[in-house]
Amino acid sequence: MVVMIEMNTDQIYQLAQLVGIKLDDQRAEAILSKLKTVLDELNLIPDDVLNGVEPDSTFTYQGEEVDG
Amino acid sequence: MGNNDIHYNNISDLASKLYQKQISPVELTQAYLKRIESFDDTLRSFITVVKEDAISRAKEMEKTIHSGNYIGPLHGIPIAVKDIIFTRGILTTAGSKILSTHMPKEDSSIIDNLMKSGAILIGKLNLSEFAIGGTTVHPYGTPRNPWNTDHTPGGSSSGSGVAVAGGLCAGALGSDTLGSIRGPSSYCGIVGLRPTYGRVSRQGVIPMSWSLDTIGPMTRTVKDCAILLRAIAGPDRRDYSSKAIGVPDYLKQINGGIQGLKIAIPKEMFEFEGLNHEIRDAVFDAITIFETLGASLTNVSLPMSVRSGAIGVSIADVEASSFHIDNLRSRGYEYDWNTRNRLETAALMPANLYIKAQRVRSIIRQELDDILTTNDIIITPTSPVLPPIVEKSTGLPGGLYQGDADMGRRRFISPAALAGLPAISIPCGFSDSGLPIGLQLIAKAFNEELLFKTGYSYERETEWHSSHPDI
Numbered sequence: 001m002v003v004m005i006e007m008n009t010d011q012i013y014q015l016a017q018l019v020g021i022k023l024d025d026q027r028a029e030a031i032l033s034k035l036k037t038v039l040d041e042l043n044l045i046p047d048d049v050l051n052g053v054e055p056d057s058t059f060t061y062q063g064e065e066v067d068g
Numbered sequence: 069m070g071n072n073d074i075h076y077n078n079i080s081d082l083a084s085k086l087y088q089k090q091i092s093p094v095e096l097t098q099a100y101l102k103r104i105e106s107f108d109d110t111l112r113s114f115i116t117v118v119k120e121d122a123i124s125r126a127k128e129m130e131k132t133i134h135s136g137n138y139i140g141p142l143h144g145i146p147i148a149v150k151d152i153i154f155t156r157g158i159l160t161t162a163g164s165k166i167l168s169t170h171m172p173k174e175d176s177s178i179i180d181n182l183m184k185s186g187a188i189l190i191g192k193l194n195l196s197e198f199a200i201g202g203t204t205v206h207p208y209g210t211p212r213n214p215w216n217t218d219h220t221p222g223g224s225s226s227g228s229g230v231a232v233a234g235g236l237c238a239g240a241l242g243s244d245t246l247g248s249i250r251g252p253s254s255y256c257g258i259v260g261l262r263p264t265y266g267r268v269s270r271q272g273v274i275p276m277s278w279s280l281d282t283i284g285p286m287t288r289t290v291k292d293c294a295i296l297l298r299a300i301a302g303p304d305r306r307d308y309s310s311k312a313i314g315v316p317d318y319l320k321q322i323n324g325g326i327q328g329l330k331i332a333i334p335k336e337m338f339e340f341e342g343l344n345h346e347i348r349d350a351v352f353d354a355i356t357i358f359e360t361l362g363a364s365l366t367n368v369s370l371p372m373s374v375r376s377g378a379i380g381v382s383i384a385d386v387e388a389s390s391f392h393i394d395n396l397r398s399r400g401y402e403y404d405w406n407t408r409n410r411l412e413t414a415a416l417m418p419a420n421l422y423i424k425a426q427r428v429r430s431i432i433r434q435e436l437d438d439i440l441t442t443n444d445i446i447i448t449p450t451s452p453v454l455p456p457i458v459e460k461s462t463g464l465p466g467g468l469y470q471g472d473a474d475m476g477r478r479r480f481i482s483p484a485a486l487a488g489l490p491a492i493s494i495p496c497g498f499s500d501s502g503l504p505i506g507l508q509l510i511a512k513a514f515n516e517e518l519l520f521k522t523g524y525s526y527e528r529e530t531e532w533h534s535s536h537p538d539i
Contacts, residue, residue, distance in 0.1 A: 015416040020397045027409065034413045041378030041475060042421055045428055055426030056433055 007036055074099050075235035076536050079292040082238060083141035086133060093133070093144030096238075097126040097188055100146045103236050104191070107539055110217060112209030113230035115151045116159045117191040122146065125188045132186070141295045143186030148237040150225050151192040152199050153283070154272035155179055162274045163195040163224075165207045165402050166395055176272025177307065178241065178283055178300045185299040190237050193227030197407040199243055199276045200224065200388060204406045210458060213255060214537040215503055219455040222255035224248040228286045229256035233504075234539055239287040239296050243273065245280045246380045247481030250493040253286055254450035254506025257495045257535065259293045259523065260286040264513045265488035266311035268297075269304035275391055277384035278309075280485055289533050290494065290523040294318035297516060311514075318520050326525045327362035331355070332443035334370045342476040343452040350497030350505045351449045357529050358447075358522075368439050368446075370483060372432045377478030379432065380486055382425035385414035433487040440489075440512045445522055448480055450493040450506035484510045492519040495532040504532075 009028045012035070016023045023031070074096065077085070085091045101119055108114055129144040149155070152162045154172035156179075161167045175183070182189065194211045196203040201223045211226035213219040214234035221229045225242025229252030232240050242249040244262035253260025261284045268283045275281055285296035298318055304310040333355065338348060359365060389396070389411045396415065400408055439446060484491035490513070493506040511518045527533050 012416065016412070019393075019415050021400065021412055021415060023412070027412065030409050031413045031416065034409065035416060037475070038378050038382055038413075038417070039421065041375060042382060042424055042428075045372075045375055045424070047424075049431065050424065050427045053427045053430050055423050056430035 007032060007039075073235070075103050076288070078289045079145055079238050079287065079295055080141060080289070082145055083143070086144045087138055089133070093126040093129040093188060094123065096144065097122050097146050097190065100190055100237055103234070107234060108236060110212060111214055111230050111234055111236070111539070112206070112211050113194055113227040113234065113236060114148065114191045115161055115163070115194050115208045115227070118158055118189060121158075122188055122190045129186055129188060139186040142182070142299050145187050145238045146190040147182060147187045147239050147241070147296070148191045148193050148228070148231050149179070149189065149241040150195050150199070150228050150243055152195065152243060152274040153179060153241060155189065155192065158192065160192065160274075161208065162199065163197045163203065163206065163208060166399060168207070172272070174272065177269040177304045179272070181300045181302070187299065193225070193231055193240060195226055196224035197404045198274065198388070198392070199245065199248055200407050200410055201248065202406045202410065203404045205404055212458070213455050214539050215257060216501075218457050219503060220255065220458050222252035222455060225252045225286065229253055229258060229260070232256065232258045232286050232288060233537060235536060239285060239292055241283060241296070241300065242286045243276070244282050244284055244485065245276045245384050246478065246485045249284050249286060250450050250481050250491060250506070250508060253493040255455040255504060257498075257504030257506075257532070258286055258288055259290050259492065259494055259533070260284065261293050261297060261492045261516065261519065262484065262490060263297060263301065263516060264490045266309050267313070267490070267514060267516070268301050269307040269310050271304055271306040277387040279387065280380070280384050290492075290520055290527050291319065291322060293492070294322060294520040313514055316517050318517050321517060322520050322524045324521050325361065326358065326522050329358070329363040329445060329522060330366065330443040331358055331363045332366050332368040332439050332446045334368050334373065334446060334448060336370050336373050337448040337480055340452055340476065340479070343449065344454055346499045347449045347452065347454070347505050351447070351507045354496040354507050354526060355447060357526060361525050361529065366443060368443070370435050370439070372428060372435055373479055373483045375428060376432055376482035376486060377475035379425045379428050380478055380482035382417065382422060383429065383486075385410050386417050386422045389414035429486045432483055436483060436487045436489060436510070444511065444518060446510040448508045448510075450480060450508040452477060452480055454499050454501070454503045454505070480508065489513055490516045490519055492523055494523045494526060496530070497532060498535070
């Protein structure tokens with residue numbers, strides 16, 4: 001199931017406060033716009049395709065010897 | 069500008085002339101310095117030109133060549149590097165006001181390697197702020213595409229693309245997190261390689277994204293790209309991601325041809341509705357040439373690559389925001405408007421979505437690995453669009469995010485980056501308006517040799533690499 005996230009600038013201000021970033025209205029709107037786009041894209045990927053998939057951030061290449 | 073002018077000579081040709089003492093490193097360095105002085109007020113490819121150091125180094129290299137101690141094909145060759153690479157005692161700004169007085173105390177490992185090869189550092193090249201891309205106001209001047217200065221050279225290795233295409237240096241280094249070498253190479257009509265993650269040390273390079281950053285060569289020909297990669301590649305104990313895998317002599321097999329090569333054509337790239345028809349035609353023309361040279365073609369699918377733009381941005385920007393968080397809190401106003409927007413947005417990204425992006429990255433990597441198990445090379449356009457005009461490429465400070473356009477463009481260059489695979493952009497034509505077009509080849513990890521061999525086979529059949537902008 002794909003869930004689209006509802007967000008508004010009040011939530012952006014709250015999150016920014018937690019992170020320690022001060023915003024003005026123009027930047028809060030711009031952040032909201034970008035964050036929505038990225039989150040909507042990510043949410044188009046159904047969670048069930050990720051069953052059994054681990055996060056990948058370091059690489060071991062085919063044929064490479066690994067210790068341990 | 070005639071094509072036989074010394075500044076447009078290939079590194080391999082220059083090396084032969086230097087070895088035979090037909091030209092001297094000092095003459096060559098002076099020729100590039102003169103070009104920079106004449107044209108860089110408009111092109112804005114350099115942030116710092118190290119004129120005196122370069123001449124002094126050129127004299128030193130001239131002496132060693134004349135004394136019979138020739139090192140190799142980069143000996144006496146003037147090279148410029150992106151201004152995120154640490155150079156001892158030379159301003160290293162990362163294209164940001166925040167580092168406007170930053171003088172590293174040490175050279176990076178790749179500068180050490182370049183110096184060992186006998187190269188001459190001629191200057192530091194302009195870029196999108198902190199290599200993040202989409203800078204709206206460049207504090208050190210807006211880089212311009214030498215093929216048409218109304219258009220962008222792309223980013224973030226903007227200056228590297230401009231300086232190489234404009235004949236302001238013999239070759240350059242750029243960095244590629246999610247396409248920052250391949251994009252400008254395509255837009256500027258040059259060759260640019262993103263090496264396998266771990267092939268080239270990242271030590272002494274200001275990071276954008278620890279898990280995606282790579283440093284690679286940008287040159288006018290495939291052979292030059294191979295020469296430059298060989299000089300900078302190899303294991304480095306000072307970089308934990310560096311792999312202890314030997315660096316082959318890429319020139320040894322470069323003439324070998326591509327008879328029997330298996331090339332995969334992913335439908336998601338060629339059926340993309342935002343793909344410019346001139347680019348599609350140029351890349352299909354190139355595919356026909358590969359087939360004529362003995363390659364076989366297979367249509368394949370990379371379904372998750374459609375989402376790779378969002379995945380790449382989610383990972384790279386979140387990692388970048390972690391690196392920049394202190395400055396965002398205390399000196400946020402000193403960042404470019406758009407850089408700040410990207411970093412602040414990423415700082416607010418929920419952790420579970422960052423992890424989701426990393427899990428999708430695993431799927432994208434598996435898709436590419438599966439295709440490269442039964443095929444040797446994946447071919448795509450490097451960019452679906454021609455270089456936009458400068459203002460449209462960056463938007464305006466305060467503007468809203470152009471999500472669809474950005475994500476569409478990124479789906480072409482993000483998959484190889486997310487999978488840690490090597491990918492090269494090679495010139496394959498021009499639009500009717502005279503703007504360059506590039507194709508991208510992706511290979512298995514650490515098989516840069518095959519990319520060079522394939523690219524060189526194509527280059528021998530075409531003249532695109534011999535065209536230079538009339539600046």
